Amino acid sequence: xxxxxxxxxxxxxxxxxxxxxxxxxxxxxxxxxxxxxxxxxxxxxxxxxxxxxxxxxxxxxxxxxxxxxxxxxxxxxxxxxxxxxxxxxxxxxxxxxxxxxxxxxxxxxxxxxxxxxxxxxxxxxxxxxxxxxxxxxxxxxxxxxxxxxxxxxxxxxxxxxxxxxxxxxxxxxxxxxxxxxxxxxxxxxxxxxxxxxxxxxxxxxxxxxxxxxxxxxxxxxxxxxxxxxxxxxxxxxxxxxxxxxxxxxxxxxxxxxxxxx
Amino acid sequence: xxxxxxxxxxxxxxxxxxxxxxxxxxxxxxxxxxxxxxxxxxxxxxxxxxxxxxxxxxxxxxxxxxxxxxxxxxxxxxxxxxxxxxxxxxxxxxxxxxxxxxxxxxxxxxxxxxxxxxxxxxxxxxxxxxxxxxxxxxxxxxxxxxxxxxxxxxxxxxxxxxxxxxxxxxxxxxxxxxxxxxxxxxxxxxxxxxxxxxxxxxxxxxxxxxxxxxxxxxxxxxxxxxxxxxxxxxxxxxxxxxxxxxxxxxxxxxxxxxxxxxxxxxxxxxxxxxxxxxxxxxxxxxxxxxxxxxxxxxxxxxxxxxxxxxxxxxxxxxxxxxxxxxxxxxxxxxxxxxxxxxxxxxxxxxxxxxxxxx
Numbered sequence: 001x002x003x004x005x006x007x008x009x010x011x012x013x014x015x016x017x018x019x020x021x022x023x024x025x026x027x028x029x030x031x032x033x034x035x036x037x038x039x040x041x042x043x044x045x046x047x048x049x050x051x052x053x054x055x056x057x058x059x060x061x062x063x064x065x066x067x068x069x070x071x072x073x074x075x076x077x078x079x080x081x082x083x084x085x086x087x088x089x090x091x092x093x094x095x096x097x098x099x100x101x102x103x104x105x106x107x108x109x110x111x112x113x114x115x116x117x118x119x120x121x122x123x124x125x126x127x128x129x130x131x132x133x134x135x136x137x138x139x140x141x142x143x144x145x146x147x148x149x150x151x152x153x154x155x156x157x158x159x160x161x162x163x164x165x166x167x168x169x170x171x172x173x174x175x176x177x178x179x180x181x182x183x184x185x186x187x188x189x190x191x192x193x194x195x196x197x198x199x200x201x202x203x204x205x206x207x208x209x210x211x212x213x214x215x216x217x218x219x220x221x222x223x224x225x226x227x228x229x230x231x232x233x234x235x236x237x238x239x240x241x242x243x244x245x246x247x248x249x250x251x252x253x254x255x256x257x258x259x260x261x
Numbered sequence: 262x263x264x265x266x267x268x269x270x271x272x273x274x275x276x277x278x279x280x281x282x283x284x285x286x287x288x289x290x291x292x293x294x295x296x297x298x299x300x301x302x303x304x305x306x307x308x309x310x311x312x313x314x315x316x317x318x319x320x321x322x323x324x325x326x327x328x329x330x331x332x333x334x335x336x337x338x339x340x341x342x343x344x345x346x347x348x349x350x351x352x353x354x355x356x357x358x359x360x361x362x363x364x365x366x367x368x369x370x371x372x373x374x375x376x377x378x379x380x381x382x383x384x385x386x387x388x389x390x391x392x393x394x395x396x397x398x399x400x401x402x403x404x405x406x407x408x409x410x411x412x413x414x415x416x417x418x419x420x421x422x423x424x425x426x427x428x429x430x431x432x433x434x435x436x437x438x439x440x441x442x443x444x445x446x447x448x449x450x451x452x453x454x455x456x457x458x459x460x461x462x463x464x465x466x467x468x469x470x471x472x473x474x475x476x477x478x479x480x481x482x483x484x485x486x487x488x489x490x491x492x493x494x495x496x497x498x499x500x501x502x503x504x505x506x507x508x509x510x511x512x513x514x515x516x517x518x519x520x521x522x523x524x525x526x527x528x529x530x531x532x533x534x535x536x537x538x539x540x541x542x543x544x545x546x547x548x549x550x551x552x553x554x555x556x557x558x559x560x561x562x563x564x565x566x567x568x569x570x571x572x573x574x575x576x577x578x579x580x581x582x583x584x585x586x587x588x589x590x591x592x593x594x595x596x597x598x599x600x601x602x603x604x605x606x607x608x609x610x611x612x613x614x615x616x617x618x619x
Contacts, residue, residue, distance in 0.1 A: 160346035163313055166333040167340040168411060169363030178359070182350045 023241060030234035037229045048235040058236050061220035068131075068216060069199035072138035073146075076195045079139070080146025081188060085180075087147070088154040099151075106144040110204035113140060118208055129211055137205040142195035149194065153187025193251040197244055262289045263323055263414040263447050265310070271318035272305050272471075279305045281471040282319065287415075287449065287464075292441055294450045294458035297468035298494070303451045306468075307417055310449065312336050323414055334363070339408030339446075340417040343424060345400045347392035353379070353403050354388040360411035378410040381440065398429045405437065409444060416441070416448040422457060434461055455495050459483065467491050483541075489608045492539045499540045501577045505607060513607055518576040521554040523602045535610040542583040544604040547571065547590060553597015562592050573598065 030049070034042035052058055080102075087098045105113050114137060121133040161183070165175035181188070206216045215223070217240065225233050265287040272280040280302045287293045295303035308314040310321055312333035321329040328336050348356050354375055361371045379385045382402040392400055401421060408416060421437070422430045438461045441448050452458050458465045459479040466476040475487045486492040489500055504516040507527065515523040515538060525538075550556050557575035564586070571582045573596060580598060590596055 158344060158346075160342045160344050161348060163311070163333070164340065164342060164346040164407075165348075165359065166313075167311060167336075167338050167413075167417075168360030168407070169334045170359075171332075171334055174363070179348055 026234050026237045027241065030231055030238040032231040032234070035230060037231050037234060048231040049239075051230075051232050052235045052239070055232070057220060057224075058217075058232075060214055061217040062236075062240070064214045065200050065217040068135065068138055069196045071135060072142050072199045073192050073195040075139045076142040076146045077188060077192050080143050080191060080195075081150050081184075083143070084147050084150035084154055088151050089159055102147045103144045105140040110141070110202065111208070113137070114205045114208035117205075121209075131211055133209040134206065134211065134216075137209045138199045138202065141202050141205055142199050145194035145198055146188070146191035149187045149191035150184055153184040157183065189251055189254065193247060196247065200240070200244070264289050265415055265447060265449070266322040267306070267310075267319065268322065269319040270306065270309060270316055270321065272302075272309055272314060273317040279471050280309070283468075283471075283473055285466060285473065285476060287447055289447055290445045292438065292448045292450065292461060292463045294452055294462040294465050295468060296452060296455055296458040296465055296495070297474075299453060301468040302471040303453075303468050304419065305471075307419055307449060307451045310415075311338055311340055311417055337414040338417055339411060339413035339415070341401075341404045341408050341419065341421045343420040345392070345404040345424075347400055347403055347407070349392055352389050352391055353384065353395070356392065356403060357407050357410050360407065364411060374410055378406040381409070381443075382406040397425050398433060401425065401433060402436070405440065409440075409446070414447070416446045418448065418450045420452055421450075422452075422454075430457075437461065459495070465495075467494060469494075484604070485606055486539065486608055489537060489539070489610055492606075492608050497542050497581060497583075499542060499545070499580050500608070501538045501540060501580070503538050503577065505536045505538070515605065515607075517555050519555055523554075523600060523605060525602050525605050525607060527607065536607045537610040539606045539608050540580070540600055541604065542570070542581045543568075544601055545580065545582045546599040546601075547582055547584050548597040548599050550595045550597045553599055555598050557596055557598060559590055559592050559594050559596055562590070571596075 028040070029037055031044050031046070032042060032048065083098065083102050087095055087102075091098045100107075117133055117137050117140070121136075126132055161179050162175045165179045166172070170178065200216075201218065203218045203222070206219050207222075210216070210219055217236070221233055221236060265285075267283050267285045270280050270283040271278065283302070283306055285293075295306055297303045305314060309316050309329075312328075312331060312335075316329050319329070320327050323337070348359065351359070357375045357378055358371050361374060366374070375388070376385070379388055382405055384399060384402055384406070387395060387399065387403075392403065395403065404421070418437070422433050425433060434457060450458070450461065459482075462479060464476060465479050465482050467474045467482060469490060475482060475491050477485075482491065482495050486495065486498075492498040492500065506514045506516070508514055508524075511527050513525050513527045513536070515525060517523065555575050555577065557573040557580065559571050560574050560579070561572040563570040563572075566586075568583050569586050571584060571590065573580045573582055575598065582598065584590075
């Protein structure tokens with residue numbers, strides 16, 4: 001028994017180490033005082049953070065990525081919630097088809113979705129201009145996460161509450177806004193957080209569909225690392241890790257304690 | 262004052278016909294139960310009246326207004342659901358206020374009407390609680406109050422007692438019935454529990470296979486079912502194959518195997534076709550073997566506290582008799598059975614296709 005418990009906790013530690021070590025190393029590397037991206041760091045300093053803050057390219061990229069993520073999340077929240085409502089309440093025998101359709105971007109390799117979109121947008125004459133292709137790609141990538149979270153919170157709730165609201169005089173829309181939406185809010189919020197992070201982080205779609213002009217952060221970082229190997233890249237990563245953590249924690253505080261979650 | 266009329270209501274789901282032409286008139290203030298096994302169409306009927314399902318044919322009238330194409334929110338109905346369907350993120354008072362807010366009732370009046378409704382269901386102390394903090398029976402009463410506070414034209418109840426335990430269910434039966442009488446609202450009640458339907462209703466509508474088999478008072482349904490199927494569904498029934506010969510004066514002669522002749526009223530429904538005879542278990546008397554109209558032997562005896570149920574093997578097949586516990590007949594004993602001709606009721610046999618319809 002004791003050996004089993006010991007082995008289990010050892011295994012657990014290894015899993016955590018495997019998951020967290022890269023993050024820890026990136027954060028430590030960003031505190032490097034030296035000129036090159038090395039580990040262990042040669043002395044501790046915040047100088048690369050200051051360099052990064054002075055570097056318009058990265059600041060622009062972060063702002064651009066955040067804007068893109070916010071836009072994609074907003075669209076995904078609306079479309080994904082509607083899709084989830086249809087899937088859970090009305091699709092009946094078509095349900096599996098609907099689910100598969102919405103989840104396809106998650107199931108297919110990202111690069112395939114990206115290439116398919118690229119062909120499509122060139123075929124209809126838009127190409128990568130006006131960031132339409134990029135934005136569409138980000139919506140497609142984030143949609144499954146909203147859809148999954150919202151449909152999970154809808155499932156197991158029969159629609160009697162909405163029907164009750166209807167008999168009490170509420171229109172379909174009012175019933176949704178006053179009854180259904182508050183009840184699935186935790187799922188919608190979780191879906192939104194996921195969507196934002198996925199969009200902020202996604203590489204393949206951005207890499208292939210990015211037009212001329214500013215690029216999302218992951219692309220900018222990749223470009224930078226091809227020619228420079230300084231701890232600034234680690235500093236940028238650390239900042240985006242912290243941003244993500246803040247976002248997740250906030251969402252957790254706001255919604256995880258909701259008694260109806 | 263609202264009367265409900267269903268006129269040849271038809272509901273199709275693809276190729277299957279869930280309702281095959283339901284016609285029913287519910288008078289003002291009447292409490293009508295729709296009773297039947299699952300899949301008989303009783304819930305579908307209610308959904309059509311509420312507006313949750315579009316009707317495929319026929320009409321639904323509230324008084325003389327055809328509401329069958331209206332949205333649920335425009336029909337002026339109060340509905341209580343099996344799951345109560347209280348809004349979990351609102352307090353009891355907010356649940357009650359919802360319908361009034363939708364009707365743009367002034368705030369002051371809302372408060373008054375909520376207070377009155379809470380009082381009506383004896384829950385005034387719980388206005389600020391959330392539904393989760395209430396017991397099943399209390400939630401049920403909140404659901405009733407929420408449906409009634411908007412003063413709807415009609416009240417629809419969809420198996421509202423199915424989720425309560427047996428003792429509470431009996432209590433709520435009386436509570437709902439009293440409340441309905443006090444408010445005087447036209448009420449349609451869907452249930453698969455014949456005990457509920459019988460004790461609560463002014464009229465019971467028995468449904469099978471998307472059709473009304475019989476619509477009548479509980480007494481009429483119990484004593485004078487128009488078909489073997491209704492007889493078997495409502496209460497326990499012995500259905501006996503006896504030789505039936507019609508007489509000229511509107512009566513029937515039944516001949517028992519021992520040669521006894523029973524003369525019974527001929528029911529209106531059974532013109533032509535085969536007839537069988539229904540005898541309710543508690544309407545058969547258990548006697549000494551010599552004193553009975555037919556003889557038999559007790560095969561099984563079940564004591565239930567309130568009465569004893571005997572399964573008797575006779576010449577006309579197995580017969581169930583319910584007797585007071587003062588009888589002490591043991592399994593295997595020979596007994597006689599006496600029928601009261603007044604209480605025997607001929608029904609068209611199940612093979613005969615004609616089922617009574619209103």
